[in-house]
Amino acid sequence: MSQPLDTYEQAIEFLFGRINYERTQPDAYSTADFKLDRMRHLLEAAGNPHQQLPAVHVAGTKGKGSTCAMLASLLRAAGKRTGLYISPHLVRFEERMTVDGVSPSPTELVALVNRLLGPIAEMDRSPVRMHPTYFEIATVLAWRYFLDRQADVAVLETGLGGRLDSTNLCHPWVTVITNVSRDHTHILGSTVREIAFEKAGIMKPGVPCVSGCLHVDARQVMLDVAAERGVPLWQLERDVHWRWQDRERRMIAVDTPARSWSELPVTLRGEHQAANTALVVAAADCLSTRDVPLSPETVRAGLQAVHWPARIEVVGESPTVILDAAHNWESTRALLQTLSTDFRARRKLLIFACSRDKDHRGLLRQLTPHFDSLIFTRFQDNPRSVSPDELGSFVETISEIRAHRAADPYSAWKLARRLAHADDLIVITGSLFLVAELRELVLETCRPGIDSPPVPTPETPSHAVP
Incomplete structure (x- = not known):
């Protein structure tokens, strides 16, 4: 035993x-x-x-x-x-x-x-x-x-x-x-x-x-x-x-x-x-x-009563900040469609990380034309993440948009905050692992401007679904 x-x-x-x-x-x-x-x-x-x-x-x-x-x-x-x-x-x-x-x-x-x-x-x-x-x-x-x-x-x-x-x-x-x-x-x-x-x-x-x-x-x-x-x-x-x-x-x-x-x-x-x-x-x-x-x-x-965190979830205002766990062609297409119909922004900034078993090149071909600034990072809690250098190097072969590299999600978020103005849009996507590592930090940063319920604690009954 x-x-x-x-x-x-x-x-x-x-x-x-x-x-x-x-x-x-x-x-x-x-x-x-x-x-x-x-x-x-x-x-x-x-x-x-x-x-x-x-x-x-x-x-x-x-x-x-x-x-x-x-x-x-x-x-x-x-x-x-x-x-x-x-x-x-x-x-x-x-x-x-x-x-x-x-x-x-x-x-x-x-x-x-x-x-x-x-x-x-x-x-x-x-x-x-x-x-x-x-x-x-x-x-x-x-x-x-x-x-x-x-x-x-x-x-x-x-x-x-x-x-x-x-x-x-x-x-x-x-x-x-x-x-x-x-x-x-x-x-x-x-x-x-x-x-x-x-x-x-x-x-x-x-x-x-x-x-x-x-x-x-x-x-x-x-x-x-x-x-x-x-x-x-x-x-x-x-x-x-x-x-x-x-x-x-x-x-x-x-x-x-x-x-x-x-x-x-x-x-x-x-x-x-x-x-x-x-x-x-x-x-x-x-x-x-x-x-x-x-x-x-x-x-x-x-x-x-439905709430579903990290799926086109607005977690900040001025600038608008969106978390979305899109990691395949269909979910990325749905994200881009929603961004085009539901959100207006002066400039759009992307924070992106992806697992190696995903088609990161295909996702970046979809995403890149819709953003003005790109920040690539890697999540820390899973070894399958593609390196920021690999993501950035690929984008530089298909686009002239500058590709920033950040060693970790925290650094990527700090850079996005520094680059973004109040009328801009920051989108964090590519993997649920990335979104999971950044969600609490982003909510803490943006909490004064947005009322987004946290994931419920084990002792707290809630209609929010983890």
Whole structure:
């Protein structure tokens, strides 16, 4: 039996000492490293918590986190105690798992980890590579926490892909697949069709699925997999339609095969969030047979309560400062579209860092023409960051805009503040890891001018979603 952990710091050190593909160089692992056998074994040792709690399961390339936040808020508004599992976290590990907005306290987290130490040690001793990974352990901890807190349902965001993701052993009421584009190509495949197949892996026989895929290849994959597995499938722009009713007030109408909705608030910024809202409302219709009382008033209240940090989040004024975790083509396109329609500035400054497994050259080709000044840096808490020199050197081959280099995010922020005037716009993007390292600092600097709620503490119930 492993020695019990006494402190929160010991629990975090234990977790971060596991194999962690969020922090591993992409060439150090492949699809063969993602196997559900380890997860099944660990869940069985933990009492199979996933079999005791229904789920709403969400996959996709762009918007899955926002969609999870909206779904959790709707279920809470309907009176369901709702677990929410997301990844990665912004500041604290325990932000990944909440029940009605409350994360585990340090004491609870230590107790949760201690309950798994024995099974993990036993699996580590197995001669057939059964070492549970960081994400697998985190997922089991979340399910155990949800049961401890007597959750009625869990909203689960996939970590990577879907077919082989640790969350894919859940028992869903409904599955949701948001828009699909190229990302994690070294694992999921180099084409939209291949990536869509991995995302479609969360479909379960007889369980309704709502898909927001717009690419023709991705849509066909959804149809093929749904037909093969006997899945009732609603597709955006075929079965689910939305339209603006009032752009200024950000109200939309949504039509699904079940009913028509009107005056629905789109709380999160960006046109793409209107489409995500439509998917959420369609999923709500699919839940109508599951004793989830989602009246129009309940849905409106749930949507209005949503807050999702680091997604086109305005955290400062004079100059305007925006944090956004865009790290792939589709999310960057959505960011640029929102900047062009919702924000006016004399000059636009970009603070950018990126993980090596992302298409940083493609992202910079998208971003560079829309900014007047560029500051490249690297995040400190993850070894996968591309160096500022490499980013700057590439941009100098495609643009005449001066590329500043900063050794760390703090230095990049200080430089941006020095360069920016009150009527300028500072955008911090490229990676959630960059945004996570800068968010608290930026909020502290800008707090007098903006009221942006912090990520909730474990002891503070809140509609804010970490």
